[in-house]
Amino acid sequence: MIKYNEKNRLFKLSTADMTYAIKIAPGNYVAHVYFGKEIPDEDLTWLLRLDENPFTPETNARDKAVYMDTLPFEYPCLGTGDFREHAFSVLDKDGMSTVDLRYKSHIIYNGKPKLKGLPATFADENKAQTLEITCVDEYCGIEVVLIYSVIENYSSVIRSVRIKNNSTNPVNITRAMSMALQLDSDKYDMHTFYGSWARERHLERSKLHHGKQSIDSLRGESSHQHNPFFMLVSHTADEKQGEAYGFSLVYSGNFFAQAEVTQHSKTGVTMGINYVDFNWLLEEGEEFQTPEVVMVYSSSGIGNMSRTYHDLYRNHLIRSKFKNTRRPVLINNWEATYFDFNYEKLLNIARDASELGIEMLVMDDGWFGHRDSDNSSLGDWFVYEKKLSPGLPQLVSEVNKLGLKFGIWFEPEMISPDSELYKKHPEWAIQVKGRPLTLCREQYVLDYSQKEVRDYIYEMLRKILTSANIEYVKWDMNRQLTEAGSCFLRADRQREIWHRYVLGVYEMMERFTTDFPDILLENCSGGGARFDPGMLYYSPQIWCSDDTDAIERLKIQYGTSMCYPPSAIGAHVSDCPNHSCGRITPFETRGHVAMSGTFGYELDTTRISENDRQMIKEQIKQYKKYCHLIINGDQYRLGNVFSDISYDAWLFISKDKTQALLTYVQVLAKANERSKRIKLDGLNPDWYYKNDVNDLVLSGSALMNGGFNFENLWGDFKSKQVYFTRVEK
Numbered sequence: 001m002i003k004y005n006e007k008n009r010l011f012k013l014s015t016a017d018m019t020y021a022i023k024i025a026p027g028n029y030v031a032h033v034y035f036g037k038e039i040p041d042e043d044l045t046w047l048l049r050l051d052e053n054p055f056t057p058e059t060n061a062r063d064k065a066v067y068m069d070t071l072p073f074e075y076p077c078l079g080t081g082d083f084r085e086h087a088f089s090v091l092d093k094d095g096m097s098t099v100d101l102r103y104k105s106h107i108i109y110n111g112k113p114k115l116k117g118l119p120a121t122f123a124d125e126n127k128a129q130t131l132e133i134t135c136v137d138e139y140c141g142i143e144v145v146l147i148y149s150v151i152e153n154y155s156s157v158i159r160s161v162r163i164k165n166n167s168t169n170p171v172n173i174t175r176a177m178s179m180a181l182q183l184d185s186d187k188y189d190m191h192t193f194y195g196s197w198a199r200e201r202h203l204e205r206s207k208l209h210h211g212k213q214s215i216d217s218l219r220g221e222s223s224h225q226h227n228p229f230f231m232l233v234s235h236t237a238d239e240k241q242g243e244a245y246g247f248s249l250v251y252s253g254n255f256f257a258q259a260e261v262t263q264h265s266k267t268g269v270t271m272g273i274n275y276v277d278f279n280w281l282l283e284e285g286e287e288f289q290t291p292e293v294v295m296v297y298s299s300s301g302i303g304n305m306s307r308t309y310h311d312l313y314r315n316h317l318i319r320s321k322f323k324n325t326r327r328p329v330l331i332n333n334w335e336a337t338y339f340d341f342n343y344e345k346l347l348n349i350a351r352d353a354s355e356l357g358i359e360m361l362v363m364d365d366g367w368f369g370h371r372d373s374d375n376s377s378l379g380d381w382f383v384y385e386k387k388l389s390p391g392l393p394q395l396v397s398e399v400n401k402l403g404l405k406f407g408i409w410f411e412p413e414m415i416s417p418d419s420e421l422y423k424k425h426p427e428w429a430i431q432v433k434g435r436p437l438t439l440c441r442e443q444y445v446l447d448y449s450q451k452e453v454r455d456y457i458y459e460m461l462r463k464i465l466t467s468a469n470i471e472y473v474k475w476d477m478n479r480q481l482t483e484a485g486s487c488f489l490r491a492d493r494q495r496e497i498w499h500r501y502v503l504g505v506y507e508m509m510e511r512f513t514t515d516f517p518d519i520l521l522e523n524c525s526g527g528g529a530r531f532d533p534g535m536l537y538y539s540p541q542i543w544c545s546d547d548t549d550a551i552e553r554l555k556i557q558y559g560t561s562m563c564y565p566p567s568a569i570g571a572h573v574s575d576c577p578n579h580s581c582g583r584i585t586p587f588e589t590r591g592h593v594a595m596s597g598t599f600g601y602e603l604d605t606t607r608i609s610e611n612d613r614q615m616i617k618e619q620i621k622q623y624k625k626y627c628h629l630i631i632n633g634d635q636y637r638l639g640n641v642f643s644d645i646s647y648d649a650w651l652f653i654s655k656d657k658t659q660a661l662l663t664y665v666q667v668l669a670k671a672n673e674r675s676k677r678i679k680l681d682g683l684n685p686d687w688y689y690k691n692d693v694n695d696l697v698l699s700g701s702a703l704m705n706g707g708f709n710f711e712n713l714w715g716d717f718k719s720k721q722v723y724f725t726r727v728e729k
């Protein structure tokens with residue numbers, strides 16, 4: 001999979017149908033040669049145009065600056081003539097920021113390394129290979145190791161960087177991106193995923209233009225506003241054809257991602273931890289590891305790129321034992337009661353839910369300290385006796401007796417000013433000494449850079465989790481970081497707080513998943529503000545959005561599915577009019593949309609119509625029948641709600657292509673339109689499939705080229721599911 005040609009000084013990484021090539025170019029600079037469809041063994045040096053370029057240092061030292069500003073560097077640095085976006089910069093002992101990295105050595109080995117303190121993709125030793133290229137700056141003694149891994153059968157290259165200070169002087173890293181590369185053209189559209197609270201991951205597609213176009217987060221989390229994922233695709237690319245490059249950062253904090261079209265109409269790509277407000281002091285002998293970027297290439301459209309990410313993340317990122325299995329159908333009390341619940345109310349919900357076939361009760365926010373609203377008690381992780389008397393163990397045991405599992409909500413990274421913890425330890429809040437703290441949802445953020453703080457919170461969590469038979473945890477994070485500073489860090493390490501905070505969160509989650517491997521963990525952040533690969537390493541599912549309206553969810557889940565597998569998308573059926581936007585949608589449609597994620601309920605079942613109650617039983621049956629396709633199958637997006645909001649459709653197909661589940665949502669009905677025909681995808685064209693709506697037996701070819709007719713669904717927001725199975729003809 002990874003080869004080095006000594007004569008040409010060329011590395012070639014090839015898997016599935018992709019090739020990635022790197023060359024040690026004149027001057028010992030590490031240059032990007034190629035990333036795209038597989039090119040079988042041959043020398044690709046010519047792609048660098050070195051012969052045409054009269055400016056290589058050997059041939060024209062007089063104009064080396066031109067060489068520096070045009071060579072496509074794998075890891076461009078600041079200061080020696082490359083004026084494009086740089087990936088790396090330092091402040092050395094002399095206060096200088098110039099870095100000059102030159103190739104020193106490399107190794108190729110089987111397997112893929114773990115990244116210290118960071119989530120990362122993994123693979124068996126015989127299924128992956130890794131290349132490490134070591135570069136050095138002789139003057140300031142910095143060593144930079146460029147790490148590239150490939151995993152068998154995935155058109156993907158996974159990159160990160162390890163930096164070491166080999167000098168006897170401290171060096172400040174002021175920027176350390178996880179990757180950079182330069183594509184040889186600018187004929188791409190950039191897709192980014194923007195949003196806000198309750199409107200996450202809305203897709204935006206725009207043509208690249210000269211100059212820089214970037215997305216980022218400076219909020220301390222990956223954020224509602226932008227996701228640490230973007231794509232570059234050829235102008236005409238769609239779900240089924242065209243080139244697509246995906247860039248996905250396995251990180252949950254501040255990030256930066258950019259495409260820059262240069263003076264010569266090439267496209268530079270940079271991605272990593274946001275360099276704004278970042279500084280990392282590296283003492284003699286110390287190392288810094290960047291998070292990794294998972295790059296995926298597809299020569300056959302965006303759909304194929306998404307399916308590569310889905311498989312890669314399901315098989316090589318998510319570790320939870322639940323990842324390939326059906327999760328219990330849960331009912332969460334948040335939208336049913338908000339803070340207004342007690343022992344009896346919860347038991348009533350559980351009682352009713354058990355009759356309907358629901359399998360788990362999740363007690364959301366409001367069970368601890370003296371929390372009756374969002375204005376207190378974060379940090380006081382002990383039971384609010386007034387609400388839960390005769391106690392949590394008793395409640396859990398009663399719920400269990402009803403045949404339901406029990407889950408619980410925490411927000412472990414937070415502290416309320418009105419809490420016992422804050423009275424004892426105001427210095428544990430993230431803050432800048434001498435400045436007022438900015439409130440958000442009437443709470444502050446705990447200083448997770450500090451082990452003492454983490455240990456204290458963890459111990460409280462542990463006590464609760466071992467006090468009763470708790471089988472699920474929803475780990476929430478409901479505000480962004482402001483006044484990012486620590487009462488404990490030295491002045492010259494204060495700018496490390498953003499990253500140290502994220503490392504602290506990862507350490508807590510690592511501890512949690514190690515100690516409680518049998519508890520199903522769902523991440524959440526004010527809905528979907530931390531829907532990122534970093535979180536998937538710890539939890540097999542993430543709450544996708546606080547917007548539970550089925551129609552709004554079409555866009556949110558469509559955007560999320562570009563990179564993340566449906567098996568990870570937390571989705572619930574909730575009440576109507578919907579709490580986020582007031583829309584009324586049929587119960588059936590709400591079920592079909594939630595079923596395309598992890599599936600559960602978030603409403604008071606005693607307050608809905610008998611008809612809808614009966615439908616819950618039906619939906620659970622359907623979900624149990626189809627969930628293996630949703631959890632482990634391939635997804636094909638057949639509509640695009642961003643370009644045509646009149647309908648949406650998507651398909652899940654089993655890996656062996658013998659079964660498929662088609663979901664169609666008619667968003668707005670049209671008069672005098674009798675039916676809608678949807679062309680399927682991904683089936684075996686030569687096989688025959690029977691559907692459960694009209695029992696027609698049609699070939700895969702007929703279904704993919706002709707389509708399936710949905711008869712007129714009367715009214716807006718209606719939906720239909722069709723199940724196909726292979727039959728012999």
Ligand code: GLA
Pocket residue numbers: 334364365374409476478524525526527528543545546
């Ligand atoms: C966040 C979550 C919700 C709910 C509330 C509780 O907003 O996204 O699902 O848990 O917090 O405060």
